[in-house]
Amino acid sequence: MGTISQDHSKLDSDTIAEAIMPLVESDPSIKVKSxxxxxxxxxxxTISYRKAWLAKQKSIAKIFGGWEDSYQALPWWLSVMTQKMPSxxxxxxTQLLYNGTEEADGVKILHCVFWSFNPCIRAFKHCKPLVQVDGTHLYGKYKGTxxxxxxxxxxxxxxxxxFVLVEGETADAWHFFLKNLRRHVVRKxxxxxxxxxxxxxxxxxxCSGGDWQPPRAW
Structure with missing residues:
Protein backbone atom coordinates (compact mmCIF):
# COMPACT_ATOMS: atom_id res chain seq x y z
CA MET A 1 0.00 0.00 0.00
CA GLY A 2 1.15 3.50 -0.76
CA THR A 3 0.00 4.75 2.64
CA ILE A 4 -0.39 3.18 6.08
CA SER A 5 -4.05 3.28 6.98
CA GLN A 6 -3.61 1.96 10.53
CA ASP A 7 -3.20 4.40 13.39
CA HIS A 8 -0.04 4.40 15.50
CA SER A 9 -0.14 4.19 19.29
CA LYS A 10 2.69 6.70 19.75
CA LEU A 11 1.06 9.18 17.40
CA ASP A 12 -1.30 10.32 20.15
CA SER A 13 -3.39 13.49 20.34
CA ASP A 14 -0.70 15.32 22.36
CA THR A 15 1.92 14.71 19.67
CA ILE A 16 -0.49 15.76 16.94
CA ALA A 17 -1.50 18.87 18.92
CA GLU A 18 2.11 20.03 18.97
CA ALA A 19 2.54 19.29 15.27
CA ILE A 20 -0.56 21.18 14.10
CA MET A 21 -0.19 24.18 16.42
CA PRO A 22 0.97 26.59 13.66
CA LEU A 23 -2.00 25.56 11.52
CA VAL A 24 -4.49 26.07 14.34
CA GLU A 25 -2.95 29.40 15.32
CA SER A 26 -3.32 30.74 11.78
CA ASP A 27 -6.82 29.27 11.34
CA PRO A 28 -8.66 28.23 14.55
CA SER A 29 -11.64 27.11 12.45
CA ILE A 30 -9.59 24.57 10.51
CA LYS A 31 -11.60 21.47 9.59
CA VAL A 32 -10.87 18.17 11.31
CA LYS A 33 -10.58 16.46 7.93
CA SER A 34 -7.84 18.97 7.04
CA THR A 46 -4.26 8.06 8.79
CA ILE A 47 -5.54 8.92 12.26
CA SER A 48 -9.11 8.63 13.49
CA TYR A 49 -11.53 11.54 13.43
CA ARG A 50 -11.73 11.51 17.23
CA LYS A 51 -7.95 11.72 17.65
CA ALA A 52 -7.75 14.62 15.20
CA TRP A 53 -10.60 16.40 16.99
CA LEU A 54 -8.96 15.94 20.40
CA ALA A 55 -5.65 17.19 19.03
CA LYS A 56 -7.33 20.32 17.70
CA GLN A 57 -8.98 21.03 21.09
CA LYS A 58 -5.66 20.59 22.91
CA SER A 59 -3.87 22.81 20.42
CA ILE A 60 -6.51 25.54 20.77
CA ALA A 61 -6.24 25.35 24.58
CA LYS A 62 -2.45 25.72 24.44
CA ILE A 63 -2.61 28.70 22.09
CA PHE A 64 -5.69 30.57 23.31
CA GLY A 65 -6.36 29.07 26.75
CA GLY A 66 -9.03 26.59 27.83
CA TRP A 67 -12.75 27.19 28.21
CA GLU A 68 -12.45 27.76 31.96
CA ASP A 69 -9.58 30.22 31.46
CA SER A 70 -11.58 32.12 28.84
CA TYR A 71 -14.63 32.51 31.07
CA GLN A 72 -12.42 33.48 34.00
CA ALA A 73 -10.82 36.22 31.89
CA LEU A 74 -14.13 37.60 30.59
CA PRO A 75 -14.69 40.27 33.33
CA TRP A 76 -11.07 41.43 32.96
CA TRP A 77 -11.36 41.57 29.16
CA LEU A 78 -14.59 43.59 29.32
CA SER A 79 -13.06 45.92 31.90
CA VAL A 80 -10.09 46.59 29.62
CA MET A 81 -12.48 47.16 26.71
CA THR A 82 -14.32 49.91 28.60
CA GLN A 83 -10.99 51.50 29.57
CA LYS A 84 -9.76 51.54 25.98
CA MET A 85 -13.15 52.61 24.58
CA PRO A 86 -14.79 54.87 27.20
CA SER A 87 -18.59 55.03 27.11
CA THR A 94 -23.75 36.58 38.16
CA GLN A 95 -25.28 33.89 40.34
CA LEU A 96 -24.06 32.23 43.49
CA LEU A 97 -22.71 28.71 43.13
CA TYR A 98 -24.36 26.01 45.22
CA ASN A 99 -23.08 22.57 46.15
CA GLY A 100 -26.41 20.86 46.61
CA THR A 101 -28.24 23.17 49.00
CA GLU A 102 -25.10 24.81 50.40
CA GLU A 103 -23.69 28.03 49.02
CA ALA A 104 -20.08 27.87 47.84
CA ASP A 105 -18.33 30.60 49.79
CA GLY A 106 -17.31 33.53 47.60
CA VAL A 107 -17.81 31.71 44.29
CA LYS A 108 -19.99 33.23 41.59
CA ILE A 109 -20.80 31.99 38.10
CA LEU A 110 -21.71 33.91 34.96
CA HIS A 111 -25.44 34.26 34.38
CA CYS A 112 -25.60 36.75 31.51
CA VAL A 113 -23.61 39.64 30.07
CA PHE A 114 -24.68 42.55 27.84
CA TRP A 115 -22.23 44.76 25.99
CA SER A 116 -22.17 47.42 23.31
CA PHE A 117 -19.10 49.13 21.89
CA ASN A 118 -19.05 52.92 22.01
CA PRO A 119 -18.60 53.22 18.18
CA CYS A 120 -21.75 51.09 17.76
CA ILE A 121 -23.72 53.27 20.17
CA ARG A 122 -22.62 56.42 18.34
CA ALA A 123 -23.27 54.88 14.92
CA PHE A 124 -26.89 54.07 15.75
CA LYS A 125 -27.66 57.78 16.09
CA HIS A 126 -27.06 58.05 12.33
CA CYS A 127 -28.89 54.85 11.34
CA LYS A 128 -32.46 54.31 10.27
CA PRO A 129 -34.93 54.07 13.20
CA LEU A 130 -34.91 50.31 12.77
CA VAL A 131 -33.63 47.49 14.99
CA GLN A 132 -33.52 43.79 14.20
CA VAL A 133 -32.97 41.26 17.00
CA ASP A 134 -32.21 37.58 16.78
CA GLY A 135 -30.31 34.83 18.58
CA THR A 136 -28.01 31.97 17.66
CA HIS A 137 -27.06 28.89 19.67
CA LEU A 138 -23.45 28.50 20.76
CA TYR A 139 -21.87 25.07 20.32
CA GLY A 140 -18.85 25.34 22.59
CA LYS A 141 -18.29 23.33 25.75
CA TYR A 142 -20.78 25.34 27.81
CA LYS A 143 -23.45 25.98 25.13
CA GLY A 144 -25.56 29.10 25.71
CA THR A 145 -27.04 31.60 23.29
CA PHE A 163 -24.71 41.75 22.08
CA VAL A 164 -25.62 39.53 25.01
CA LEU A 165 -24.60 36.08 26.21
CA VAL A 166 -27.38 34.21 27.98
CA GLU A 167 -28.25 30.66 28.90
CA GLY A 168 -31.04 30.40 26.35
CA GLU A 169 -33.87 32.21 24.56
CA THR A 170 -36.05 32.67 27.63
CA ALA A 171 -38.38 35.55 28.47
CA ASP A 172 -36.00 36.66 31.24
CA ALA A 173 -33.03 36.60 28.85
CA TRP A 174 -34.81 38.68 26.22
CA HIS A 175 -36.07 41.07 28.90
CA PHE A 176 -32.49 41.56 30.12
CA PHE A 177 -31.35 42.23 26.54
CA LEU A 178 -34.16 44.55 25.48
CA LYS A 179 -34.05 46.49 28.76
CA ASN A 180 -30.33 47.27 28.35
CA LEU A 181 -30.68 47.85 24.61
CA ARG A 182 -33.32 50.52 25.23
CA ARG A 183 -31.48 52.06 28.18
CA HIS A 184 -28.02 52.32 26.64
CA VAL A 185 -28.26 52.19 22.84
CA VAL A 186 -31.72 52.67 21.29
CA ARG A 187 -32.77 55.84 23.12
CA LYS A 188 -34.83 57.40 20.31
CA CYS A 207 -43.40 43.34 30.24
CA SER A 208 -41.12 46.13 28.98
CA GLY A 209 -43.25 48.84 30.56
CA GLY A 210 -43.98 50.35 27.16
CA ASP A 211 -40.31 50.66 26.14
CA TRP A 212 -40.88 48.40 23.12
CA GLN A 213 -44.55 49.12 22.49
CA PRO A 214 -46.34 51.89 20.55
CA PRO A 215 -45.74 54.77 20.35
CA ARG A 216 -42.12 54.30 21.51
CA ALA A 217 -41.57 51.26 19.29
CA TRP A 218 -43.49 49.33 16.67
Missing part, protein backbone atom coordinates in the same frame (compact mmCIF):
# COMPACT_ATOMS: atom_id res chain seq x y z
CA UNK A 35 -5.96 17.95 10.19
CA UNK A 36 -6.29 14.28 9.23
CA UNK A 37 -4.91 15.09 5.77
CA UNK A 38 -2.02 17.09 7.26
CA UNK A 39 -1.05 14.24 9.62
CA UNK A 40 -1.27 11.73 6.79
CA UNK A 41 0.97 13.93 4.65
CA UNK A 42 3.57 14.46 7.36
CA UNK A 43 3.60 11.10 9.18
CA UNK A 44 2.16 8.76 6.57
CA UNK A 45 -0.50 7.59 9.02
CA UNK A 88 -18.81 51.42 25.96
CA UNK A 89 -21.45 49.62 28.03
CA UNK A 90 -21.06 46.34 29.92
CA UNK A 91 -23.66 44.81 32.22
CA UNK A 92 -22.77 41.51 33.90
CA UNK A 93 -25.10 39.46 36.08
CA UNK A 146 -25.75 34.80 21.69
CA UNK A 147 -28.41 37.48 21.16
CA UNK A 148 -27.59 40.30 18.74
CA UNK A 149 -29.21 43.58 17.74
CA UNK A 150 -28.39 45.13 14.37
CA UNK A 151 -29.33 48.34 12.57
CA UNK A 152 -28.95 49.65 9.02
CA UNK A 153 -27.40 52.87 7.77
CA UNK A 154 -28.44 54.97 4.77
CA UNK A 155 -26.23 52.94 2.42
CA UNK A 156 -27.91 49.64 3.38
CA UNK A 157 -24.88 48.57 5.46
CA UNK A 158 -25.56 46.29 8.42
CA UNK A 159 -24.40 47.76 11.74
CA UNK A 160 -24.20 45.49 14.82
CA UNK A 161 -25.13 47.59 17.86
CA UNK A 162 -25.42 45.28 20.89
CA UNK A 189 -38.58 56.84 20.11
CA UNK A 190 -40.62 55.78 17.11
CA UNK A 191 -38.31 52.91 16.19
CA UNK A 192 -39.36 49.72 14.47
CA UNK A 193 -38.23 46.35 15.80
CA UNK A 194 -38.00 43.29 13.56
CA UNK A 195 -37.89 39.81 15.09
CA UNK A 196 -39.01 36.27 14.42
CA UNK A 197 -41.81 36.82 16.96
CA UNK A 198 -40.42 34.14 19.27
CA UNK A 199 -42.79 33.74 22.21
CA UNK A 200 -40.00 34.78 24.60
CA UNK A 201 -39.52 38.03 22.69
CA UNK A 202 -43.26 38.69 22.79
CA UNK A 203 -43.28 38.09 26.55
CA UNK A 204 -40.31 40.44 27.05
CA UNK A 205 -41.97 43.15 24.96
CA UNK A 206 -45.20 42.82 26.92
Missing amino acids: IIAEVQSRFNY SIVQIE LLVAIAQDGNQNIVPIA DGVSMISDRHESIQAAVN
Whole structure:
Protein backbone atom coordinates (compact mmCIF):
# COMPACT_ATOMS: atom_id res chain seq x y z
CA MET A 1 0.00 0.00 0.00
CA GLY A 2 1.15 3.50 -0.76
CA THR A 3 0.00 4.75 2.64
CA ILE A 4 -0.39 3.18 6.08
CA SER A 5 -4.05 3.28 6.98
CA GLN A 6 -3.61 1.96 10.53
CA ASP A 7 -3.20 4.40 13.39
CA HIS A 8 -0.04 4.40 15.50
CA SER A 9 -0.14 4.19 19.29
CA LYS A 10 2.69 6.70 19.75
CA LEU A 11 1.06 9.18 17.40
CA ASP A 12 -1.30 10.32 20.15
CA SER A 13 -3.39 13.49 20.34
CA ASP A 14 -0.70 15.32 22.36
CA THR A 15 1.92 14.71 19.67
CA ILE A 16 -0.49 15.76 16.94
CA ALA A 17 -1.50 18.87 18.92
CA GLU A 18 2.11 20.03 18.97
CA ALA A 19 2.54 19.29 15.27
CA ILE A 20 -0.56 21.18 14.10
CA MET A 21 -0.19 24.18 16.42
CA PRO A 22 0.97 26.59 13.66
CA LEU A 23 -2.00 25.56 11.52
CA VAL A 24 -4.49 26.07 14.34
CA GLU A 25 -2.95 29.40 15.32
CA SER A 26 -3.32 30.74 11.78
CA ASP A 27 -6.82 29.27 11.34
CA PRO A 28 -8.66 28.23 14.55
CA SER A 29 -11.64 27.11 12.45
CA ILE A 30 -9.59 24.57 10.51
CA LYS A 31 -11.60 21.47 9.59
CA VAL A 32 -10.87 18.17 11.31
CA LYS A 33 -10.58 16.46 7.93
CA SER A 34 -7.84 18.97 7.04
CA ILE A 35 -5.96 17.95 10.19
CA ILE A 36 -6.29 14.28 9.23
CA ALA A 37 -4.91 15.09 5.77
CA GLU A 38 -2.02 17.09 7.26
CA VAL A 39 -1.05 14.24 9.62
CA GLN A 40 -1.27 11.73 6.79
CA SER A 41 0.97 13.93 4.65
CA ARG A 42 3.57 14.46 7.36
CA PHE A 43 3.60 11.10 9.18
CA ASN A 44 2.16 8.76 6.57
CA TYR A 45 -0.50 7.59 9.02
CA THR A 46 -4.26 8.06 8.79
CA ILE A 47 -5.54 8.92 12.26
CA SER A 48 -9.11 8.63 13.49
CA TYR A 49 -11.53 11.54 13.43
CA ARG A 50 -11.73 11.51 17.23
CA LYS A 51 -7.95 11.72 17.65
CA ALA A 52 -7.75 14.62 15.20
CA TRP A 53 -10.60 16.40 16.99
CA LEU A 54 -8.96 15.94 20.40
CA ALA A 55 -5.65 17.19 19.03
CA LYS A 56 -7.33 20.32 17.70
CA GLN A 57 -8.98 21.03 21.09
CA LYS A 58 -5.66 20.59 22.91
CA SER A 59 -3.87 22.81 20.42
CA ILE A 60 -6.51 25.54 20.77
CA ALA A 61 -6.24 25.35 24.58
CA LYS A 62 -2.45 25.72 24.44
CA ILE A 63 -2.61 28.70 22.09
CA PHE A 64 -5.69 30.57 23.31
CA GLY A 65 -6.36 29.07 26.75
CA GLY A 66 -9.03 26.59 27.83
CA TRP A 67 -12.75 27.19 28.21
CA GLU A 68 -12.45 27.76 31.96
CA ASP A 69 -9.58 30.22 31.46
CA SER A 70 -11.58 32.12 28.84
CA TYR A 71 -14.63 32.51 31.07
CA GLN A 72 -12.42 33.48 34.00
CA ALA A 73 -10.82 36.22 31.89
CA LEU A 74 -14.13 37.60 30.59
CA PRO A 75 -14.69 40.27 33.33
CA TRP A 76 -11.07 41.43 32.96
CA TRP A 77 -11.36 41.57 29.16
CA LEU A 78 -14.59 43.59 29.32
CA SER A 79 -13.06 45.92 31.90
CA VAL A 80 -10.09 46.59 29.62
CA MET A 81 -12.48 47.16 26.71
CA THR A 82 -14.32 49.91 28.60
CA GLN A 83 -10.99 51.50 29.57
CA LYS A 84 -9.76 51.54 25.98
CA MET A 85 -13.15 52.61 24.58
CA PRO A 86 -14.79 54.87 27.20
CA SER A 87 -18.59 55.03 27.11
CA SER A 88 -18.81 51.42 25.96
CA ILE A 89 -21.45 49.62 28.03
CA VAL A 90 -21.06 46.34 29.92
CA GLN A 91 -23.66 44.81 32.22
CA ILE A 92 -22.77 41.51 33.90
CA GLU A 93 -25.10 39.46 36.08
CA THR A 94 -23.75 36.58 38.16
CA GLN A 95 -25.28 33.89 40.34
CA LEU A 96 -24.06 32.23 43.49
CA LEU A 97 -22.71 28.71 43.13
CA TYR A 98 -24.36 26.01 45.22
CA ASN A 99 -23.08 22.57 46.15
CA GLY A 100 -26.41 20.86 46.61
CA THR A 101 -28.24 23.17 49.00
CA GLU A 102 -25.10 24.81 50.40
CA GLU A 103 -23.69 28.03 49.02
CA ALA A 104 -20.08 27.87 47.84
CA ASP A 105 -18.33 30.60 49.79
CA GLY A 106 -17.31 33.53 47.60
CA VAL A 107 -17.81 31.71 44.29
CA LYS A 108 -19.99 33.23 41.59
CA ILE A 109 -20.80 31.99 38.10
CA LEU A 110 -21.71 33.91 34.96
CA HIS A 111 -25.44 34.26 34.38
CA CYS A 112 -25.60 36.75 31.51
CA VAL A 113 -23.61 39.64 30.07
CA PHE A 114 -24.68 42.55 27.84
CA TRP A 115 -22.23 44.76 25.99
CA SER A 116 -22.17 47.42 23.31
CA PHE A 117 -19.10 49.13 21.89
CA ASN A 118 -19.05 52.92 22.01
CA PRO A 119 -18.60 53.22 18.18
CA CYS A 120 -21.75 51.09 17.76
CA ILE A 121 -23.72 53.27 20.17
CA ARG A 122 -22.62 56.42 18.34
CA ALA A 123 -23.27 54.88 14.92
CA PHE A 124 -26.89 54.07 15.75
CA LYS A 125 -27.66 57.78 16.09
CA HIS A 126 -27.06 58.05 12.33
CA CYS A 127 -28.89 54.85 11.34
CA LYS A 128 -32.46 54.31 10.27
CA PRO A 129 -34.93 54.07 13.20
CA LEU A 130 -34.91 50.31 12.77
CA VAL A 131 -33.63 47.49 14.99
CA GLN A 132 -33.52 43.79 14.20
CA VAL A 133 -32.97 41.26 17.00
CA ASP A 134 -32.21 37.58 16.78
CA GLY A 135 -30.31 34.83 18.58
CA THR A 136 -28.01 31.97 17.66
CA HIS A 137 -27.06 28.89 19.67
CA LEU A 138 -23.45 28.50 20.76
CA TYR A 139 -21.87 25.07 20.32
CA GLY A 140 -18.85 25.34 22.59
CA LYS A 141 -18.29 23.33 25.75
CA TYR A 142 -20.78 25.34 27.81
CA LYS A 143 -23.45 25.98 25.13
CA GLY A 144 -25.56 29.10 25.71
CA THR A 145 -27.04 31.60 23.29
CA LEU A 146 -25.75 34.80 21.69
CA LEU A 147 -28.41 37.48 21.16
CA VAL A 148 -27.59 40.30 18.74
CA ALA A 149 -29.21 43.58 17.74
CA ILE A 150 -28.39 45.13 14.37
CA ALA A 151 -29.33 48.34 12.57
CA GLN A 152 -28.95 49.65 9.02
CA ASP A 153 -27.40 52.87 7.77
CA GLY A 154 -28.44 54.97 4.77
CA ASN A 155 -26.23 52.94 2.42
CA GLN A 156 -27.91 49.64 3.38
CA ASN A 157 -24.88 48.57 5.46
CA ILE A 158 -25.56 46.29 8.42
CA VAL A 159 -24.40 47.76 11.74
CA PRO A 160 -24.20 45.49 14.82
CA ILE A 161 -25.13 47.59 17.86
CA ALA A 162 -25.42 45.28 20.89
CA PHE A 163 -24.71 41.75 22.08
CA VAL A 164 -25.62 39.53 25.01
CA LEU A 165 -24.60 36.08 26.21
CA VAL A 166 -27.38 34.21 27.98
CA GLU A 167 -28.25 30.66 28.90
CA GLY A 168 -31.04 30.40 26.35
CA GLU A 169 -33.87 32.21 24.56
CA THR A 170 -36.05 32.67 27.63
CA ALA A 171 -38.38 35.55 28.47
CA ASP A 172 -36.00 36.66 31.24
CA ALA A 173 -33.03 36.60 28.85
CA TRP A 174 -34.81 38.68 26.22
CA HIS A 175 -36.07 41.07 28.90
CA PHE A 176 -32.49 41.56 30.12
CA PHE A 177 -31.35 42.23 26.54
CA LEU A 178 -34.16 44.55 25.48
CA LYS A 179 -34.05 46.49 28.76
CA ASN A 180 -30.33 47.27 28.35
CA LEU A 181 -30.68 47.85 24.61
CA ARG A 182 -33.32 50.52 25.23
CA ARG A 183 -31.48 52.06 28.18
CA HIS A 184 -28.02 52.32 26.64
CA VAL A 185 -28.26 52.19 22.84
CA VAL A 186 -31.72 52.67 21.29
CA ARG A 187 -32.77 55.84 23.12
CA LYS A 188 -34.83 57.40 20.31
CA ASP A 189 -38.58 56.84 20.11
CA GLY A 190 -40.62 55.78 17.11
CA VAL A 191 -38.31 52.91 16.19
CA SER A 192 -39.36 49.72 14.47
CA MET A 193 -38.23 46.35 15.80
CA ILE A 194 -38.00 43.29 13.56
CA SER A 195 -37.89 39.81 15.09
CA ASP A 196 -39.01 36.27 14.42
CA ARG A 197 -41.81 36.82 16.96
CA HIS A 198 -40.42 34.14 19.27
CA GLU A 199 -42.79 33.74 22.21
CA SER A 200 -40.00 34.78 24.60
CA ILE A 201 -39.52 38.03 22.69
CA GLN A 202 -43.26 38.69 22.79
CA ALA A 203 -43.28 38.09 26.55
CA ALA A 204 -40.31 40.44 27.05
CA VAL A 205 -41.97 43.15 24.96
CA ASN A 206 -45.20 42.82 26.92
CA CYS A 207 -43.40 43.34 30.24
CA SER A 208 -41.12 46.13 28.98
CA GLY A 209 -43.25 48.84 30.56
CA GLY A 210 -43.98 50.35 27.16
CA ASP A 211 -40.31 50.66 26.14
CA TRP A 212 -40.88 48.40 23.12
CA GLN A 213 -44.55 49.12 22.49
CA PRO A 214 -46.34 51.89 20.55
CA PRO A 215 -45.74 54.77 20.35
CA ARG A 216 -42.12 54.30 21.51
CA ALA A 217 -41.57 51.26 19.29
CA TRP A 218 -43.49 49.33 16.67
